[in-house]
Amino acid sequence: MKIGIIGLPQTGKTTLFGALTRGTTQASQSKTNLAAVGVADTDLDYLADVFKPKKTTPASVEFADVPGIPSGQENASRRNELLKDVKNVEALVEVFDAFTQVPSATTIRDQIENFELDLALVDLEIVEHRLERMKKEKMTPLLERERDLLSGAQSCLSGGKGLRSLGLSDEDKSLLTSYAFITLKPVMYVINITMTDETAARNLEATLTAAADQLDATVMVLDAKLEREIAELPAAEQLEFLQEFGLSGSVIDTFVGRAYQLLKLETFYTAGEDECKAWVIEAGTRARGAAGKIHTDIARGFIAAEVISLDDFRKAGNSFKVAKEKGLLRIEGESYVVKNKEITHFRFNVSH
Ligand SMILES: Nc1nc2c(ncn2[C@@H]2O[C@H](COP(=O)(O)OP(=O)(O)O)[C@@H](O)[C@H]2O)c(=O)[nH]1
Numbered sequence: 001m002k003i004g005i006i007g008l009p010q011t012g013k014t015t016l017f018g019a020l021t022r023g024t025t026q027a028s029q030s031k032t033n034l035a036a037v038g039v040a041d042t043d044l045d046y047l048a049d050v051f052k053p054k055k056t057t058p059a060s061v062e063f064a065d066v067p068g069i070p071s072g073q074e075n076a077s078r079r080n081e082l083l084k085d086v087k088n089v090e091a092l093v094e095v096f097d098a099f100t101q102v103p104s105a106t107t108i109r110d111q112i113e114n115f116e117l118d119l120a121l122v123d124l125e126i127v128e129h130r131l132e133r134m135k136k137e138k139m140t141p142l143l144e145r146e147r148d149l150l151s152g153a154q155s156c157l158s159g160g161k162g163l164r165s166l167g168l169s170d171e172d173k174s175l176l177t178s179y180a181f182i183t184l185k186p187v188m189y190v191i192n193i194t195m196t197d198e199t200a201a202r203n204l205e206a207t208l209t210a211a212a213d214q215l216d217a218t219v220m221v222l223d224a225k226l227e228r229e230i231a232e233l234p235a236a237e238q239l240e241f242l243q244e245f246g247l248s249g250s251v252i253d254t255f256v257g258r259a260y261q262l263l264k265l266e267t268f269y270t271a272g273e274d275e276c277k278a279w280v281i282e283a284g285t286r287a288r289g290a291a292g293k294i295h296t297d298i299a300r301g302f303i304a305a306e307v308i309s310l311d312d313f314r315k316a317g318n319s320f321k322v323a324k325e326k327g328l329l330r331i332e333g334e335s336y337v338v339k340n341k342e343i344t345h346f347r348f349n350v351s352h
């Protein structure tokens with residue numbers, strides 16, 4: 001599960017990437033940087049507190065920090081080249097410079113519109129190329145449906161709007177999957193400010209969020225430079241630093257959590273003395289599929305899933321034994337749809 005960090009040059013992408021990786025990665029400005037970042041999770045912390053395992057493994061999201069994407073017609077080929085690196089990402093973080101000037105909601109909205117326009121042109125080229133070729137093809141009902149969708153996409157994109165704004169159904173989106181349209185990917189707009197006043201920043205975020213009337217879009221206002229400085233400090237000095245600036249805390253954990261939500265992912269836990277681990281699944285995954293995340297053998301030899309919600313686990317005094325006695329631990333079959341944040345253990349048998 002990968003998220004691409006993109007934007008114009010010099011907007012703070014690599015600085016944000018540095019904050020995400022706590023400065024542990026030597027980041028390049030000319031090549032795409034990659035790193036997996038753990039998702040902070042108080043429920044996993046809770047389980048680790050109960051079981052005191054040897055190892056605790058959070059869910060993680062991979063971030064790709066792509067070199068700056070230049071604007072303007074003359075840069076079209078460079079833009080296409082760089083955007084190849086985000087073809088295979090599931091969501092985008094688009095970073096905007098709001099630190100060189102005092103940010104206003106209007107100027108930020110203009111920046112977002114201009115950048116989206118550049119991206120829309122990239123998608124438009126793909127759409128027009130395909131529509132042209134389709135003219136020579138023999139039509140089937142499915143191809144006709146696809147052509148109609150592409151025609152709709154063409155008008156949307158020529159109007160300078162991203163495909164997100166069409167609010168396509170999941171079914172229509174899946175017909176378009178192979179095109180990997182950039183403006184159809186869920187997006188988080190990061191407004192990179194110089195943090196002076198937290199309340200003002202949160203207000204700006206609320207204003208921009210209300211204006212982001214598109215589906216699959218969310219807004220976060222943060223100070224990438226400050227976040228990186230905090231991330232690189234030893235834990236003991238972080239609090240002191242924050243107090244000095246009159247700030248309540250880092251927002252990097254919130255950022256990663258919101259990015260995870262953007263991917264529409266869910267989590268189930270396995271918990272024990274050896275390891276407490278958060279496993280990542282797509283919403284709607286069934287028990288056998290979830291088992292396969294752990295090991296293909298467990299999916300193959302699947303017998304049953306023992307499932308309990310975190311709430312019920314707490315009610316049972318953090319004990320699987322008590323939970324079983326109280327009937328709170330459920331036994332589910334392979335087609336059970338695993339719910340977000342359940343503790344799930346699998347019974348399996350692999351005989352050859
Ligand atoms: N004042 C200020 N400067 C920033 C901020 N974020 C990035 N910069 C500076 O802007 C320049 C470009 O940042 P960088 O992260 O390399 O941009 P990129 O080209 O988008 O990767 C660097 O000199 C950063 O120190 C910020 O939030 N505030």
Ligand SMILES: [Mg+2]
Pocket residue numbers: 013014015028029066067068
């Ligand atoms: Mg960079």
